[in-house]
Amino acid sequence: MSEPVLTLEGIAxxxxxxxxxxxxGFSIRPGEVIGLLGxxxxxxxxxxxxxxxxxxxxxxxxxxxxxxxxxxxxDRIARRGLVRTFQLPSMPRRMTVAELxxxxxxxxxxxxxxxxxxxxxKAEIDGLLDDLALSxxxxxxxxxxxxxQKKLLSIALVLRASPRMICLxxxxxxxxxxxxxxxxxxxxxxxxSGITLLIIEHDMHFIRELCTRCVVMDRGAVIADCxxxxxxxxxxxxxxxLGNARxxxxxx
Amino acid sequence: MSDFIVHVTIMSGLYALLAxxxxxxxxxxxxxxxxxIGLFACGLYGAAIAFQFDLSAISGFAFAIVAAALLGWxxxxxxRNLQADYWxxxxxxxxxxxxxxxxxxxxxTGGAQGIGGIRPFYFDLDSQTRQIAILFxxxxxVLAAALLCRHLIGGxxxxxxxxxxxxxxxxxxxxxxTITLKxxxxxxxxxxxxxxxxxxxxxxxxxxxxxxxxxxxxxxxAMIVVGGLGNNIGAIVGAFLLxxxxxxxxxxxxxxxxPTEYVAAGRLFLTGGGLIIFILWRQSGIVPERVGGGRYV
Numbered sequence: 359m360s361e362p363v364l365t366l367e368g369i370a371x372x373x374x375x376x377x378x379x380x381x382x383g384f385s386i387r388p389g390e391v392i393g394l395l396g397x398x399x400x401x402x403x404x405x406x407x408x409x410x411x412x413x414x415x416x417x418x419x420x421x422x423x424x425x426x427x428x429x430x431x432x433d434r435i436a437r438r439g440l441v442r443t444f445q446l447p448s449m450p451r452r453m454t455v456a457e458l459x460x461x462x463x464x465x466x467x468x469x470x471x472x473x474x475x476x477x478x479x480k481a482e483i484d485g486l487l488d489d490l491a492l493s494x495x496x497x498x499x500x501x502x503x504x505x506x507q508k509k510l511l512s513i514a515l516v517l518r519a520s521p522r523m524i525c526l527x528x529x530x531x532x533x534x535x536x537x538x539x540x541x542x543x544x545x546x547x548x549x550x551s552g553i554t555l556l557i558i559e560h561d562m563h564f565i566r567e568l569c570t571r572c573v574v575m576d577r578g579a580v581i582a583d584c585x586x587x588x589x590x591x592x593x594x595x596x597x598x599x600l601g602n603a604r605x606x607x608x609x610x
Numbered sequence: 611m612s613d614f615i616v617h618v619t620i621m622s623g624l625y626a627l628l629a630x631x632x633x634x635x636x637x638x639x640x641x642x643x644x645x646x647i648g649l650f651a652c653g654l655y656g657a658a659i660a661f662q663f664d665l666s667a668i669s670g671f672a673f674a675i676v677a678a679a680l681l682g683w684x685x686x687x688x689x690r691n692l693q694a695d696y697w698x699x700x701x702x703x704x705x706x707x708x709x710x711x712x713x714x715x716x717x718x719t720g721g722a723q724g725i726g727g728i729r730p731f732y733f734d735l736d737s738q739t740r741q742i743a744i745l746f747x748x749x750x751x752v753l754a755a756a757l758l759c760r761h762l763i764g765g766x767x768x769x770x771x772x773x774x775x776x777x778x779x780x781x782x783x784x785x786x787x788t789i790t791l792k793x794x795x796x797x798x799x800x801x802x803x804x805x806x807x808x809x810x811x812x813x814x815x816x817x818x819x820x821x822x823x824x825x826x827x828x829x830x831x832a833m834i835v836v837g838g839l840g841n842n843i844g845a846i847v848g849a850f851l852l853x854x855x856x857x858x859x860x861x862x863x864x865x866x867x868x869p870t871e872y873v874a875a876g877r878l879f880l881t882g883g884g885l886i887i888f889i890l891w892r893q894s895g896i897v898p899e900r901v902g903g904g905r906y907v
Contacts, residue, residue, distance in 0.1 A: 410783065436785035444783070450776030452840070453769070454902035461769035464785035469794045471766040497902050519784045 361424065363388045363523055363554045364409070364440070369418035371404055378404045379578045382418070386523075391545075391555040393565040393586065396575035397598055402558045403445065405575070406525050409556075410442040411435040423522065437464070439522030443512040445531065445558075449500035455511060456496040459483045462518035486514050489547075491540060506533040513544065523554040530561050542567050562589070574598065616741050618857040619850075620813060623748035624806050626849035629833045630755050630842060631802035636831075637840035637899070638763050639795045640775030642698035645685060645705030646830050649800040651712065651822040652678035653807025658725040658817035659718060667729070667812070674804045681708075682800030686793040705824055713819040724818025731812050744813060751809070752846065755802050759842045762798065764904060771795060832881045835888050838895030847897055855880055 362385035369382040379401045386392050394402050408415045411432040420428045422440050436442075450458060461467055466477065487493045490510045495503060503511060509529055516524050529545075530538045538561075545568055549555060559565055565572060566586045574582040574589070576598035582589075589595050628650060635641040653674040660670025689700040712719045719725065731747065732740040762768060773781045774788050781788055811817045829852070837848020859876040863869075888895060 431787075432779075432782040433785050433787045436783055441785075442783055444779075448777055448780065450773060450780075452899060452901050453772050453776060454906075457769055457902060457904070457906045458773065460766065460906045461773045462784050464770070464781075467766035467770040468786070468791070469767060471770075472762065476766060499901055515780075515784060 360388055362386055362421075363390075363423060364556070365419075365421040366405075366409070367419045367421070369405065369408060369420070370416045371401075371408060372416055377578060379408070379415075382575070382578070382580055384573050384580060384583055386554060386556060388554055389549070389552055390571055391549050391557065391569045393569035393572040394556060394558045394575070395560070395565070395572055395589075395595075396581075400575045400598070401578045402575055403527060406442065406527055406556075406558060409435075410440065410525060433464075436519060439520065440525070441516040441519045441521045441523075442525040443509070443516055443527055443529065445527040447508045447512040449503065449508055449511065451499055451501040453500055454497050455487070455492060455500050455503070456483065458500045458511070459486065459514060459518055462515040464519065483518075486517065489544060490514050506537040509533055510537065510541065510544070513541070513548075517548070521553055523556065524548070525556045525558075527558050528560070529557065530559065530564055538564070565589075613738070613741065614857070616745050618854055620741070620745050620748050621857075622850040622853035623745075623752045624810050624813070625830065625833060625853055626752045626846045627755055627802050627806035627809075628830050629837065629845040629849040630752075630759050631799045631806070632830050633834045633839065633842060633845040634759055634762065634799035634802075635795060637834060637838075637845070638768065638775065639771050639792065640694065641686075641792060641796065642694045643685065643701045643796075644698045644824070644827055644831075645701030645703075645708075646803060647822045647824060647827045648685075648701075648705030648708040649678050649681060649803035650807040650810075650826070651705075651708050652681055652800070653804035653809070654811045654817045654821060655712060655719060655725075655807075656804065657808045657811035658720070658728055661728045662718075662720070662725050671808055674808045675801055678800040678804030678807075679797040682796035682798075683793050685800075686789070686796040690789045690792070702824060702827070705822070705827065709819050709822050709824070712822060720818070722819060724816055724820075726816045728811050728815045728817065730815055731809075748809060751805065755805075756842050756846065758802075763842070769906070828885075829881050832885045834895075836884045836895055838897040838899065839893075840899030841895070841897045844895050844897035844899075848895065851896075852880065852884065 364386040367383050369379055371379040382405060396402050407413055409420055411430050414429045419426055422438060427435050427438065460479065460483065487496050492507060492510060495507065500511065513529065529541060533541065542564065545555065557569065569586050572584055572586050572589055573580055574595045581594045581598060582592050584592060628646065632643065632646045635643045656674025656677060657670045660667060660673060685701055685704060689697050692700065713722050730740065732743045735743060770786060770791060774786060774791050778788050833848035833852050834845050836851060838844025856877050860873050863872055863876065
């Protein structure tokens with residue numbers, strides 16, 4: 359069996375007296391597509407922020423490709439190949455979609471680029487824009503795109519950052535069903551290219567179409583780690599989402 | 611009259627260098643630097659101190675460039691995690707510290723009296739020819755600085771600066787170290803401010819603390835806001851427009867028949883009024899920033 363690409367060990371996080379995560383741990387193997395599920399407020403986005411370096415964990419370790427990345431900043435983690443999208447992607451007002459895609463490859467756009475000959479990436483960027491049905495908006499300011507187009511663009515941006523693993527925070531939230539279908543196709547192609555995916559999502563159809571495994575959280579802890587097909591038969595998962603089982607027990 | 615126009619054009623060119631420098635920081639990088647005059651001071655006192663200690667102008671120039679680059683780096687490093695507005699306050703305070711040091715360290719800076727008699731460029735020429743030579747030197751430097759700014763901003767590095775300005779969290783999530791980007795941008799742009807200060811000292815033949823008062827920073831801000839934040843041509847247009855407007859205030863005063871003390875008030879009114887009018891009604895300035903249309907679309 360191949361080595362995990364990402365391992366979380368005993369992750370804990372509190373904001374003041376409010377404990378958000380307690381002893382969270384699981385591993386992800388290369389090429390897997392993990393659906394991270396759970397009701398609102400269960401700690402999914404906090405966990406994603408910890409993995410991607412938005413803020414540090416109070417306890418525990420994050421191992422990415424055999425390297426301990428606990429406490430590293432977001433930029434250093436991204437340069438190691440672990441990149442993410444945001445639930446509500448905020449895009450630049452004074453940069454076009456095409457400019458943003460060129461800028462997304464940080465390795466080619468820093469200070470050193472002033473002293474290097476630029477590589478021609480037009481074909482790559484045109485292909486990406488065609489793939490995402492964004493060719494017709496390439497010259498528009500990125501902030502002027504619709505919510506769904508911004509979600510697609512944010513996936514394109516992380517693809518330009520040479521990722522080994524991508525974390526997506528609710529990629530289909532607020533996205534039109536037509537675009538959702540388009541997004542599933544795109545993510546399946548990303549998966550086929552060998553990039554590992556961790557996806558926070560509430561859409562069960564999306565999860566079943568795409569994910570190879572699901573990790574379910576409730577109140578800051580992992581309550582299930584199973585196949586997508588086993589979700590509905592898992593009592594803890596049903597209880598976390600619907601609360602019926604707990605209610606029945608209380609009434610009994 | 612022509613001597614007067616040449617003088618105003620030289621002064622406009624020197625301010626254009628300062629405006630181009632601030633435009634790199636604030637217009638393209640989103641760095642609210644209110645201590646720009648502190649970077650100018652490096653050039654001003656680099657020239658003056660070299661003269662005071664009988665060193666060559668070249669050594670003064672080298673000192674000015676290195677000091678400005680280091681100070682720019684330090685500006686970006688101090689309070690690097692602060693939000694833009696709080697960082698701006700820090701830079702204003704740092705520039706004031708520099709002015710206070712210049713006022714009090716008599717042995718080095720001449721104190722409040724400053725350092726006078728700095729040897730002008732083209733010393734061997736007669737005064738009229740010298741003015742013309744200085745004029746062409748300054749205009750050539752403004753052109754060179756504008757081309758440098760275009761090179762910096764027109765390529766991939768410019769895109770990285772813009773993404774840092776627009777969406778710092780997105781930039782970090784794609785692998786950009788935004789603190790390093792800020793340091794590099796401050797160090798490079800500070801050199802332009804230092805060149806302006808160095809030329810100013812040799813042109814006026816004097817360096818004193820009143821030349822690095824914080825109100826000068828707001829004049830440079832007014833130039834880039836009026837000209838157009840995020841546009842190199844706009845920065846130059848703003849510098850020339852305000853300098854020429856200032857130069858003609860005394861004539862307007864005579865024409866209207868106002869007392870002499872109204873000249874200073876008129877300059878303040880132009881700086882503050884220009885800032886307010888453009889911030890309220892035309893934030894993009896006379897020559898707005900161009901979005902897209904470059905080589906990447």
